Structures are given as C-alpha cells and as structure tokens.
C-alpha cells in the first residue's frame with residue numbers, strides 16, 4: 422500500500438509583484454510502505470518546493486492550487502494548518518529542510534529542541550520521561566547521549582546533521598523527507614548520514630523515505646527508486662539502477678552524462694554539460710519544458726511544442742515524459758555513442774590515464 426500518495430499536486434509562489442511561480446505543476450507519485458525514493462534535478466527545478474508542498478502545510482509565499490496528498494490512506498489536503506501542525510507534522514510526515522543543521526538556535530541545548538517537539542504534540546510526558554526517550558533513541562542510533570546537553574555550536578557538521586535527523590524523527594514519522602541532508606558534508610560524514618537514514622528505516626522509526634539531492638550518484642545505492650524533476654514536473658521515474666545506468670528521458674540522460682558514478686564501467690565516461698538553462702516558471706511553460714535544451718528536438722516530430730506531453734510507460738514502475746518512443750530514444754542514444762567513439766571529444770573526455778599522466782607531470786614539475 423502507498424504510504425504517500427500525491428495526485429496532480431500544483432502549488433505556486435506568489436511574489437511581491439503578484440507574479441505566480443508554478444514550481445510544482447500537476448505532480449503525481451506514490452511512495453510505498455518501507456521504500457525510499459530519491460528526487461534529483463538541477464538547482465531550481467522545484468525539489469524543495471515539492472517537499473514542502475507534500476506536507477500540506479502552506480504559508481506565504483507558497484500556496485496550494487490543486488491536487489491531493491494522502492498519507493497512509495489519510496487525505497491531508499484539505500486539513501486546517503493548525504490541525505496539520507498538531508496531528509500530521511512529526512508523526513505522519515517529518516521534513517528536514519535544506520541547511521536545517523545551520524538553523525539550530527545556538528542558545529539552546531539539544532535536549533530543549535526534543536522537549537519542544539514532544540510538548541508540541543501534547544504527549545504530557547514528564548521531564549524525566551522525555552530525557553529517557555531521547556537517550557534511548559540516541560543510543561539505538563549510535564549517537565552519544567552527551568550531545569543532548571550540548572549546544573549546536575559545539576557539534577561538528579556531521580554530528581549536527583545527525584542530531585537534526587534524530588530530533589526530526591523522534592516521533593517516528595511514517596514518511597521522512599530529507600532535503601539535501603548530506604550536501605554540505607564531507608564524503609565520510611555523508612556516508613554516516615546515509616547510514617543513519619537506513620538505520621531509521623530498518624529499525625522502524627521511519628517507514629518511508631523521500632531523499633532529495635541534486636547529486637544523482639548519491640541516490641544510487643541509497644534509495645530504491647529515483648524520480649527526476651525538471652521545471653516543476655516529474656519527467657522520469659524508475660528503479661535507482663535503471664535511472665542511473667539507463668535513463669530514458671533526454672533530460673535524465675543529460676543529467677547522468679554530467680556526473681561520474683563511482684562504479685565499474687564508468688572509466689572513460691564522457692562528461693557533458695546540459696547546454697542552456699531551465700525555463701522561467703513565471704510564464705507557465707506549455708508542452709515539453711525541456712524542448713529548448715533538447716538535442717533531439719528535430720527528430721521529435723511535434724510541429725507545435727505546446728501540445729501536452731504524455732507520460733510513457735516503460736515497464737513496471739518506470740515512467741518517462743517525452744514525445745519519443747522508447748525504441749526511438751534508445752536508437753538515438755546508440756547512434757550518439759557510436760559517433761562519440763568515432764569522434765572523441767578529448768576536452769570533454771574523462772579518462773583515468775589522462776589524470777594519472779597529469780598527476781605524474783605535476784609531480785615531475787612539468
């Protein structure tokens with residue numbers, strides 16, 4: 422059963438100039454119980470807005486327009502904000518905002534944040550009971566209990582982020598949304614944070630996870646599925662491995678070509694940037710939002726790009742939004758790979774030997 426079911430959700434920002442920025446446009450997806458889903462996409466494509474929108478808790482400048490959100494079968498779309506705050510946030514769904522670890526009030530000890538969360542939900546626990554609960558949770562998650570008596574400024578970046586995650590999940594939410602929880606950390610701290618998220622799921626403190634990052638390689642091995650977002654829309658979804666090694670929609674393909682996956686078989690991977698920039702969402706783009714940047718526009722066959730683009734089914738759990746059929750896309754990609762072999766772009770080619778040679782030259786002072 423779906424733990425989170427989002428159907429045709431549309432939300433927008435209203436600017437001071439009264440302009441409408443449609444950052445989440447008719448988005449539909451579901452997240453099954455016990456599963457994790459990654460959301461990837463360039464900066465500004467709407468990942469954080471989608472995260473805030475699925476909590477059903479809106480405040481200016483973000484507004485709800487249409488669509489529905491259900492958590493574990495409960496429709497939260499039309500609930501009053503006060504009801505959402507008291508009965509949904511923290512228990513049904515918890516959100517760790519982007520850069521949350523830098524937003525901890527420096528004048529309060531960690532235990533105070535936990536007390537606030539528990540008190541806000543009216544559990545009526547005594548101070549001792551709250552302390553016991555916090556210590557137990559921290560110990561199960563391999564976090565030192567002494568952190569509870571420390572101030573945020575006394576903690577390292579990695580420990581601060583893990584603490585934020587522990588505080589946000591103290592009420593064992595059904596759905597956890599972690600927005601770029603590891604982007605600001607070094608690689609080993611990133612791994613520890615990801616381990617913690619897995620632990621939370623394994624131990625049943627979090628039932629389903631929505632993990633947001635603009636770094637696609639991070640999602641590989643972290644989430645079961647990956648969704649790619651572009652200009653406020655979901656343009657592709659599939660199992661993590663398929664999405665990383667066999668993307669279909671040209672934007673996902675471009676995103677993959679612009680990164681290195683730490684896996685065998687990526688040696689000699691040609692790194693390419695996606696030319697251009699995402700469309701301006703102040704004027705709601707019609708039709709294919711990627712068309713201006715798409716290198717396959719000429720073969721796509723649509724005379725008028727404004728027509729609606731349907732989602733295409735590409736096997737179980739796999740969807741992509743493009744006018745081109747799967748077989749045609751695969752043929753185009755195959756052709757492109759063959760051309761790349763014939764005419765290698767040396768300046769764009771990431772070859773281990775070249776780096777090794779550069780290193781050797783540098784060491785030799787050349």
Ligand SMILES: Nc1ncnc2c1ncn2[C@@H]1O[C@H](COP(=O)(O)OP(=O)(O)OP(=O)(O)O)[C@@H](O)[C@H]1O
Nearest residue numbers: 434442444463464465466467468469470471482635
């Ligand atoms: N408070 C706001 N007021 C108006 N527009 C906003 C506001 N916050 C975000 N936007 C716009 O909404 C769009 C989506 O932004 P969002 O922050 O959701 O993107 P993102 O995918 O999370 O990016 P990043 O990877 O940089 O975190 C962008 O065009 C952005 O300019």
Ligand SMILES: [Mg+2]
Nearest residue numbers: 468469470519
């Ligand atoms: Mg964001």
